[in-house]
Amino acid sequence: MSFNWKQLTLFLSTAVALVLCCMILWPFLSAVVGAITLAVVTYRPYCWLENRVKHPTLAAALGVLTVTVSIITPAFFLVQELIRQALSGVNMLRAGQPQHRLMELLGRHPTIATRLENTASQIDLGQASQRTASYVASHLAGLLGNTLGALTQLVVMVVILFFLYRDHELATTSLRAYLPLDAAETDLLLDHVDDTIYATALGRVAVAAVQGIVAGLAFWILGVDSAALWGLVTALVAIIPAVGAGLVWIPVAVVLGLTGHWIKAGVLVAWGTFVVSTIDNLLYPVLVGSRLRQHTVMVFLSVIGAIVLFGVPGLILGPVILTVCEALLKIWAKQRGTVST
Missing domain, CATH: 1.20.1440 (de novo design (two linked rop proteins))
Structure with missing residues (x-):
C-alpha cells in the first residue's frame, strides 16, 4: 500500500489547527467551563422558558438575564467581599494578634503549654506566621486587584451561555457529526x-x-x-x-x-x-x-x-x-x- 501524503498532511494540519484553537481558548478556560456548566445545570428550566417564549433569541436573552441576576452577580460580589475579609484576617496575622491570644491561652492552660514547649522552641511561630501571611496576602491582593480580568471572564461566560441557550440544538448536532x-x-x-x-x-x-x-x-x-x-x-x-x-x-x-x-x-x-x-x-x-x-x-x-x-x-x-x-x-x-x- 502506497503512503498517502495527502492524508498525512491533512492529519498534521488538523492537529496543528486544534492545538492553536486550544491555545486561543486557554485564557478563557474558566469562562468556557462556567458557561457549559450553567447551560447543563439550567437546561430544564431553560427548556420550560423556551417553550413559552417561542422566540429563540428572546428566550436566550431572558435566560441569561435570569442567571446573571440570580447567580453570577451575587457570586461575584460575594467572592470579592470574602477576599477582602481574608486580607483583613491576614493583616491581623501579620500584626501578631493571634500570637498574643495564643500566649494568653497557654498561660491559662499550663499543661498544654508544657506539651507544646519543646515543639515551639524549635519554631519561630511569629516569623513563620508573618511569612505565611505575607505570601497569602500577596496572592489575595492579586485576586482582589484583578477585578478587570474577572469581569472579562464573566462577560465572555455570559456571551457563551447566550449562544449555548439559543443554539443548543445546533451545537449538539455539530458535536455529534464530528465525533468518530x-x-x-x-x-x-x-x-x-x-x-x-x-x-x-x-x-x-x-x-x-x-x-x-x-x-x-x-x-x-x-x-x-x-x-x-x-x-x-x-x-x-x-x-x-x-x-x-x-x-x-x-x-x-x-x-x-x-x-x-x-x-x-x-x-x-x-x-x-x-x-x-x-x-x-x-x-x-x-x-x-x-x-x-x-x-x-x-x-x-x-x-x-x-x-x-x-x-x-x-x-x-x-x-x-x-x-x-x-x-x-x-x-x-x-x-x-x-x-x-
Whole structure:
C-alpha cells in the first residue's frame, strides 16, 4: 500500500489547527467551563422558558438575564467581599494578634503549654506566621486587584451561555457529526458527560455551598471571628470528596473549648454533627441520585489533580475528563466484544 501524503498532511494540519484553537481558548478556560456548566445545570428550566417564549433569541436573552441576576452577580460580589475579609484576617496575622491570644491561652492552660514547649522552641511561630501571611496576602491582593480580568471572564461566560441557550440544538448536532462514533456510542458518551457535570455542579458544589452557609451562620451566631470567611473555607473543603466540612468546624470547636467557651463549643459540635455534616447525606442523593457512577476515590483524585493542573475549572474538568475516559474505554471494550454497555 502506497503512503498517502495527502492524508498525512491533512492529519498534521488538523492537529496543528486544534492545538492553536486550544491555545486561543486557554485564557478563557474558566469562562468556557462556567458557561457549559450553567447551560447543563439550567437546561430544564431553560427548556420550560423556551417553550413559552417561542422566540429563540428572546428566550436566550431572558435566560441569561435570569442567571446573571440570580447567580453570577451575587457570586461575584460575594467572592470579592470574602477576599477582602481574608486580607483583613491576614493583616491581623501579620500584626501578631493571634500570637498574643495564643500566649494568653497557654498561660491559662499550663499543661498544654508544657506539651507544646519543646515543639515551639524549635519554631519561630511569629516569623513563620508573618511569612505565611505575607505570601497569602500577596496572592489575595492579586485576586482582589484583578477585578478587570474577572469581569472579562464573566462577560465572555455570559456571551457563551447566550449562544449555548439559543443554539443548543445546533451545537449538539455539530458535536455529534464530528465525533468518530456511531449514534449509540455518542449517546453513551454525551449522557455520561451531562450526568457528571450535573452531579458535580448541582450536587457537589451546590451542597457544599449550603454547608458553607449553614456553618458560616453558626460561626456568626457563636461570635467566631471572620465567620463569613470560615464559612467559605467550609464550602471549599466540602466540595472535595472524602474530606468533608468537619475539617473546618471541628478545629473551630476545639479552639472555642480551649478558650473557655465550652457551651459554644458544644453547640458547634452538635450543629456540625447533626446539621452541617448531615446536609451532604440528605441533599446530595436527592439532587444527584445515581447520575454520578464514579468511585469516591477516583473522583477525589480527579478533582485534586485537575485543580492543580487547571485551577478552579478543575472542579468540573476533573470528573468530566475521568468520565470521558471511562466512557471511551467502555466503547473500546464493546467494539472488541469484551463487555456490554
